[in-house]
Amino acid sequence: MMRQQFSYSKKVLKHFKSPHNLGKIKDPDGVGEVGNLACGDVMKLYIKVVENKISDVKFETYGCAAAIATSSITTDLVKGKTIEEALAMTNKEVIDSLDGLPPIKIHCSLLSVDALNEAIYDYLKKREKPVPEYLEKRHMRTITLQKMEELEHKI
């Protein structure tokens, strides 16, 4: 029989209770917003970029404990990284850094990585810098998914 894990790791609860890098950045260099209200998770990630490095990052999230904890740890992981390093980040890193997530909440970690990618995409577009092809594809996929979900929930 499949074992069902509902409970969160201590680390998830720690980040959920006191999230790091909470809030907005004034004049951000890039903003990424993903998810939708119908699914119960929306993340907004702000980045400041200095000399190709993410010098500051903040977030606002509507959602469950996993959504808030993954947002928080993502900001921790990405701070100080170069744009290239940040783009190479996977949701597995996010999950591992939180000592795991219940299977049903894995999608939250994907969402936080998507939010980061969207923020970087926004930054590159604004600065008229070249956007790597895979990032362009990810961006298209993210917005298509969002539209599909909105249609599905008829909102």
Add this chain to the structure above:
Amino acid sequence: MKKRKVYLDYAATTPVDYRVIKAMMPYFGEYIGNSMSLHAQGVKVSEAIEIARERIAKYIGANAEEIVFTGSATESNNLALKGVAEANPEKKKIIISAVEHDCVRNSAIWLRGRGYQVVMLPVDKDGLIDFEVLKKEIDKETLLVSIIHGNNEVGTIQDIAKIGNLCRSMGVYFHTDASQSMGKVAIDVEKMKIDLLTASSHKIYGPKGVAILYVRDGVRINPIIHGGGHEGGLRSGTVNVAAIVGMGKAIEVLEKVGKSENLRLIELRDRLIKGILKTIPDCWLNGPKDNRLSNNVNISFERVEGESILLQLDSRGVMCSTGSACSSNNLAPSHVLLAMGLNAPEAHGSLRFSLGRWTNEADINYVLKVLPEVVKKMRKISPFKPFDKTQGE
């Protein structure tokens, strides 16, 4: 300082009453027989079971022979729907409401996969079915109507007597899931013209692992579990003696304290509802104001998600639930709230507090102290602010 613990999840399950525990104890070590055995031990326990059966039957206006003990309300509801369907193959239409517990809903959906037509009656914003719609839906193909008595999520109490009368007059079976309402709303299966009724022990301060299905004498029903022919052949399997004795005792306690307990809970419930609506902006009560279970409070908070408030409250010692506890492994918003006309974000932001025997005024005051802080904190994290609350609608 010892952290305050406030359990407000009595609708999920209740603690076992100390009087019930005391009554059960001899049936673990002293009276250990199998109720089917012919020796003295067997006789002793089967007597105890029949006393419990008698008491439970009397409590709902039934005869003892009409009570079947099962392992859970889920099992009772499965037996009611599938057992009646199995025994009456000539009719293929089943009517339920859109706000049933998953065990009725999914049993009906299972039957749909086996050729049954299943109608889910819509409900109004308070969660009440439309009597006229039900009347129109009942036709000569209709076998069974199953409508939940007291809703587990929003506490709405349906007019069971009216529905029962209609079903009886139109010659269709009527089943009601009274798991949440038992002990809170008076039930008389004769007066209310109920053919089948589910009630559970662990919602009325009895142990988990036992429930009943009332089957009116004359109702055609087949078992769904086969074996040694226990419970009049309707539910085989060694009888859970201690739990049944416990459920009987739980009913006995309800007979004594039920009435005054409900009056006390209604007062606390309304105090909690008023307090929340007064101190927290942008929230509302789901379900009716008055026609609701004495212990149910269900509130939607705009711009925050239910689970995040639940866990914040948990870390402050307050235990409650989002919608139905059983669906915590399910990401979809509550089908009950959606059926009542809420949109997905509104349903995601809902929280259920359910009060019970050991809830007191200090508990309610404590919740009213910590809840506003928690909602405020979570709204601060949320990307949605009051002015763009229409986003996503």
